[in-house]
Amino acid sequence: MDDTVHPATLAGTRETATRDTTLPITLHLNGSAHPTRVAPWVTLLDLLREEAHLTGTKKGCDHGQCGACTVLLDGKRVNSCLVLAVSVDGAKVQTIEGLAGGADGCELDPLQQAFMDHDAFQCGYCTPGQICSARGLIAEGKARTREEVRELMSGNLCRCGAYTNIADAVMHVLQREGASS
Amino acid sequence: MNRFDYAQAHDGAEAVRLGSATGARFLAGGTNLVDLMKENVERPVSVIDIQRLPFAAIAELDGGGLRLGALATNADTAYDPRVAERYPLLASAILAGASPQLRNRATNGGNLNQRTRCYYFYDTATACNKREPGSGCGALGGVTRIHAILGASEQCIATHPSDMCVALAALEATVRVEGPDGERTIPFADYHRLPGDDPARDNTLAPGELVTGIDLPAEGFATHFTYLKLRDRLSYAFALVSVAVAMKVGADGRIETARVALGGVAHKPWRVPEAEAMLVGAMPSHEAFAGAARRLLEGAVGRGDNEFKIELARRAIVRALQQAADGTPQSQIDKRVA
Numbered sequence: 001m002d003d004t005v006h007p008a009t010l011a012g013t014r015e016t017a018t019r020d021t022t023l024p025i026t027l028h029l030n031g032s033a034h035p036t037r038v039a040p041w042v043t044l045l046d047l048l049r050e051e052a053h054l055t056g057t058k059k060g061c062d063h064g065q066c067g068a069c070t071v072l073l074d075g076k077r078v079n080s081c082l083v084l085a086v087s088v089d090g091a092k093v094q095t096i097e098g099l100a101g102g103a104d105g106c107e108l109d110p111l112q113q114a115f116m117d118h119d120a121f122q123c124g125y126c127t128p129g130q131i132c133s134a135r136g137l138i139a140e141g142k143a144r145t146r147e148e149v150r151e152l153m154s155g156n157l158c159r160c161g162a163y164t165n166i167a168d169a170v171m172h173v174l175q176r177e178g179a180s181s
Numbered sequence: 182m183n184r185f186d187y188a189q190a191h192d193g194a195e196a197v198r199l200g201s202a203t204g205a206r207f208l209a210g211g212t213n214l215v216d217l218m219k220e221n222v223e224r225p226v227s228v229i230d231i232q233r234l235p236f237a238a239i240a241e242l243d244g245g246g247l248r249l250g251a252l253a254t255n256a257d258t259a260y261d262p263r264v265a266e267r268y269p270l271l272a273s274a275i276l277a278g279a280s281p282q283l284r285n286r287a288t289n290g291g292n293l294n295q296r297t298r299c300y301y302f303y304d305t306a307t308a309c310n311k312r313e314p315g316s317g318c319g320a321l322g323g324v325t326r327i328h329a330i331l332g333a334s335e336q337c338i339a340t341h342p343s344d345m346c347v348a349l350a351a352l353e354a355t356v357r358v359e360g361p362d363g364e365r366t367i368p369f370a371d372y373h374r375l376p377g378d379d380p381a382r383d384n385t386l387a388p389g390e391l392v393t394g395i396d397l398p399a400e401g402f403a404t405h406f407t408y409l410k411l412r413d414r415l416s417y418a419f420a421l422v423s424v425a426v427a428m429k430v431g432a433d434g435r436i437e438t439a440r441v442a443l444g445g446v447a448h449k450p451w452r453v454p455e456a457e458a459m460l461v462g463a464m465p466s467h468e469a470f471a472g473a474a475r476r477l478l479e480g481a482v483g484r485g486d487n488e489f490k491i492e493l494a495r496r497a498i499v500r501a502l503q504q505a506a507d508g509t510p511q512s513q514i515d516k517r518v519a
Contacts, residue, residue, distance in 0.1 A: 015186045015187075015188065015189035015230075016186070016187065016189070017186065017187045017188075018186045019184040019185060019186055023187070039184075040185060040186070040187035041182045041218075041230065043182065043185075043215070046503065062219065063219065063220075064212055064216055064282075064283060067280065067282060070282055073286075074287045076256075077281060077285060077288075078280045078282050078286045079212070079283065079286070080213045080283050081215075082212050082216060082283075082286065083211060083215070083286070084187075084208070084209055084211060084215060084228075084230075086187060086230075087189075087208060087230050087232060088210065133281070133282065136282075136285075137281065137282070140256075140281070142260070145307050145514075147514050147515060148514050150416075151416055151513070151514050152281050152416040153281075154280055154281075154416035154418060155279075155280025155281050155282045155283065156280075180202050
């Protein structure tokens, strides 16, 4: 930490943190309010993994190139590694841990079941991001064909190369849910 | 990432005041700035969060144009029915870029102000006049596959990476800016600049100036257009060469207006009015398109790895002009080039 003088211009604004302070924020993580304090340089990904212990969301490249950190932020899929947590105070965040439903939370999301049924992974590292991304894709309603699924899933890399089966799994769920969305 | 001060701005004037401080950076979607901060390319003293400013709307303009808010996301812009129907060239270019996750977060203002993806700009172990003025250029004599063939200087051969901006150049959009001296508008052709001997500056914004919106003229060229993007993989990669064409064809089949903007080849979207003028009054033909392509690429210089881009650009221009004349724009789903 250096000793640069904080710009006086920042004084007086409400949501302000200097390099020595943290800001209070509340995120709604998988349906539960999560009040906390964060330093401004903490990414949403690091907050999810290191503080909320939601380690299903993976850190792959940490530069928005691989999609392993994909979560749903206010319902939209984003790369959580490129989001400063302090900047999304009040947001709803859904991670892979929050996709399952049912009274006991053990009823798999149809995408989770389809990934297993279609053998849509090998090592599994990209899978939580793939599934969250597919959830976002279906909600967006822009993909109908397999080619559109491939193009609109292009933000999720799979180093094992399971793309064929991933597309099968997503198409399976899209065809069942797409008509009703 | 370095430690920095953080503040949320509540109106444009406050943002401009905070953003005028030395070392301040505006944060919108963050998809480029946060990445650059992780690389220590950007080391802001303060980050001014502008996400809550009222610049997210897309609104009709008197006279038939459309105003794209600087804080509207790329996805919301591309999928807006008015953009998709009246400015399909812009929608196509946006959807050719980045990934769905990035487009959900990245904003229109941020797209204009994103930095080059030159490897040497990103690698703080190498020289870069854009990152550190006076340190030299690692790309000259280095790996140059993604570098400029037009308008470069001996100080910098970086390219502007945007797809959206190539379409905005062809559409002749206007950039709206708020700054310490009030509001002003900048014609799109004057927004980005060539590197010259001052490559640290990507655009003509003054310190503290904030992009608030992008105005599209009424004419959207919705019938004869295309965005043809060629890259090293089919999706989610920056352009080696891209071509935006906006054209009007008369009842007699002759070209009335032709706009051609190139991406991936220069420090800004590349247009040559003389090349476009050559097409006016011509019947669409391979010969006419080849002539315009030659003029567009006049003065192109390859530097090792990127020499292929001159011929690639020539062919892409001819193909894109043909696609626009035929009314068969390039699909951003099926990447086969017809």
